[in-house]
Amino acid sequence: MNNSTVNFTTESSTTYSFESLDIFEMYACSFNFLLGLPTHSYVIWLIITTGSGVASVFFKLNLSVCEIGICVTSLIFILCFWFPSLTTLMWFLMGISITGRPLFQCLICVERYLAVVHPVTFLKYKPLRYRVICCTVAWIITLCSCILSMFLLPNTIEQTLFFTTQFLLFLSIQLFCLVAVLRALKQSGPGERGREREEENHIKRRAFNVILISTVNIFFIYAPYTITGLFNIVTKQNFRVLWCICTFCFLMAGFVQPVLYLYHAEKLTCLCYSKVM
Structure with missing residues (x-):
C-alpha cells in the first residue's frame, strides 16, 4: 500500500493532500474492506459450521483470518x-500481509503435497493437533x-530485501510442491486399474491445481513489489x-482463495450452474 504521505519508500508526513493516485x-x-470483510467472514462461518469438520480445512480457516486482518489494514x-x-499500527x-498470507498458502500447498506424494506421512500427521501446532508457529512468525515491519518497511533497501527474501523462499517451496x-500425476501406482486410477488421478489433479493457483497468486502478490522496489x-x-x-495486484490477490473455496462448496450459484451445464 502506498500514498503520498505513507508509503513503502518515504517517511510519514503531517501534511495530507489528495491526488488522483x-x-x-x-x-x-475501500473495495477490499467492504467486499473482502464479509466474504472472508462468510468463508470462516462456512468452515466452522460445515459437517465435514474443521481439521481438513484448518489452514484455510487461518488464511481467512489473515485476510480479515488485511481488510482491517486497508481501513486503517x-x-x-x-x-x-x-501509521505505526498500519x-x-x-x-x-507480507508474511501471514503467503505462509498459510504455503502450508496448504505442503499439505496437498504430502497427501499426494507421501500419503503415509500425511495420514500420520492428519489429526487436528498437528495443524494447530503448525498454525501456532506460523502465527508466531507472522507476529x-x-x-519487523514497523522498522524495516520505511527504508527502501531493507523493505525490498525483506520482500524479495520471502518471495523467493515461499515461491521455492510452492514450486517444489x-x-x-506434477510428477506424481504423470505416474500411476502399481496395480491401479480403471475407476481407481481415475479417482486417484482426480485427487492428484485437484492438488496440482490448488498448488498452481496458489503459486501464481504468490507471484502476483510479491513480484510487482519486488520489481518496483x-x-x-x-x-x-x-x-x-x-x-x-502493486497495491491493486496485492489487494485483488486476496479474493482468489475465498472464491475457490466458495466455488468448491457450491456457494457461487452462477459458476456452479455453469459447471453442471
Whole structure:
C-alpha cells in the first residue's frame, strides 16, 4: 500500500493532500474492506459450521483470518490520511500481509503435497493437533514479521530485501510442491486399474491445481513489489503509478482463495450452474 504521505519508500508526513493516485488507492482499499470483510467472514462461518469438520480445512480457516486482518489494514490505511497517529499500527499490521498470507498458502500447498506424494506421512500427521501446532508457529512468525515491519518497511533497501527474501523462499517451496505433484500425476501406482486410477488421478489433479493457483497468486502478490522496489533502488526515483499497480495486484490477490473455496462448496450459484451445464 502506498500514498503520498505513507508509503513503502518515504517517511510519514503531517501534511495530507489528495491526488488522483491517492483517491485510486483509497477506492481500492475501500473495495477490499467492504467486499473482502464479509466474504472472508462468510468463508470462516462456512468452515466452522460445515459437517465435514474443521481439521481438513484448518489452514484455510487461518488464511481467512489473515485476510480479515488485511481488510482491517486497508481501513486503517485510509484513516491514516486523517489520523497520522495510526501509521505505526498500519505498519505493524502489514506483517500479516507480507508474511501471514503467503505462509498459510504455503502450508496448504505442503499439505496437498504430502497427501499426494507421501500419503503415509500425511495420514500420520492428519489429526487436528498437528495443524494447530503448525498454525501456532506460523502465527508466531507472522507476529515477528509485524514487529519487523514497523522498522524495516520505511527504508527502501531493507523493505525490498525483506520482500524479495520471502518471495523467493515461499515461491521455492510452492514450486517444489508443484513439480513433485506434477510428477506424481504423470505416474500411476502399481496395480491401479480403471475407476481407481481415475479417482486417484482426480485427487492428484485437484492438488496440482490448488498448488498452481496458489503459486501464481504468490507471484502476483510479491513480484510487482519486488520489481518496483529494485527499480526504485537502481533509478533512485519513486514512481507512484508503479506502487499503485502493486497495491491493486496485492489487494485483488486476496479474493482468489475465498472464491475457490466458495466455488468448491457450491456457494457461487452462477459458476456452479455453469459447471453442471
